[in-house]
Amino acid sequence: MTHSLHDLVEHGHIVICCGTGGVGKTTTAAVLALEGARRGRDAVVVTIDPAKRLANALGLAELSNTAHEIDRALWDPEGGAPSNGRLAALMLDTKSTFDTLVTRYAESPQQAERILANRFYRNISGALSGTQEYMAMEKLHELHEDGGYELIVVDTPPTRHALDFLDAPQRLLRLLDNHIFRLLMMPTRAYLRVASVAVQMFLRTVSKVVGTEVVEDVVAFFRAFEGMEQGFRERAERVMKLLADSGTRFVLVTTPRRDAVEEAEFFAQRLAETSIDVDALIVNRVHPRFGDENPDGLRRRAAELAASAGAAADPAVKDAGSRLAALYDNLADFQEISEREATHLTGVQGRVGGAAIAHVPFLATDVHDFEGLREVGRLLFEPAEVRG
Ligand SMILES: Nc1ncnc2c1ncn2[C@@H]1O[C@H](COP(=O)(O)OP(=O)(O)OP(=O)(O)O)[C@@H](O)[C@H]1O
């Protein structure tokens, strides 16, 4: 089945924009939520570290971990969108999402307080590898359960290892299953009885390196978690289920650069291994192609023009001729870039099966306001032939 971007924003429930760093995930996520709202859906975009100007445009000047609705006049200045269309945005705050989770699963307010006040927890809750990815998924789950939104578009962090984000819930489960973690979670006396010599040695060695205080914090942290693993485990499993749900769509964003395409290919492959389809491939910042002329022919033409300009007696003709020669050379450069980009893309385009494929040109300016988002939306949803 061939998917379409229209279907994605009109019928998708959760849309996850993934891809390697800097390719346009945040921009794409905002565009898709905007296009959903413009088609009458109650949409929210979850952004991660948006560029400052885009954050301002979305009303996210301050870190806001709860979604806030964007004034309609801003995203629908012409007033053409159906009245039930709504657009909201939030900027993921990893730490406070983690705090909320701890508070939810703590068996008592005292347990929550103990964890939240723990120094080790305070250090890891924002920084542990995979935490941001997991908390993005956690937020997604929360919006799905409690937010009442029809369309939830999720941005993902710029992880070099593209799969961190898919792996995140499982990674948390693995941490909870970890042997040392289990031993550390045991109440003190039982721990002393059971803890193997190896673990004690490990702790002693770690103490020497990082200081006893840190180790005490870590041990206290894991002990404070006692009784909460089950809640976390179930939650992580529900998040994984939501990711595999048929209403959840995956959008793979890439640029045509070789390095980005290689990462996109790897990502597509791993998604396939997880039995997840890529619903759309968005190739962003594509160089334009001007006709089908071959670059070598254009270079020859440039050389001829330069030669006749050189031979011309009239300075005005000379000048015009050499400028035209330079333009032909420039056109040849563009055709070469464009050919190279097309070559880079063949692999990934072949790998995404029936996914909708859309190209967005390299724009002259950043995309940092609603006008820019709408322009990208137009380019994505109304290909040139249709726009005329
Ligand atoms: N088609 C385009 N033409 C020109 N600039 C673009 C285009 N798409 C995005 N940009 C700009 O490129 C920059 C990176 O885009 P964006 O922040 O969406 O990428 P990202 O994948 O979210 O990055 P990160 O991985 O760092 O989070 C932004 O300044 C954005 O405005």
Ligand SMILES: [Mg+2]
């Ligand atoms: Mg981003």
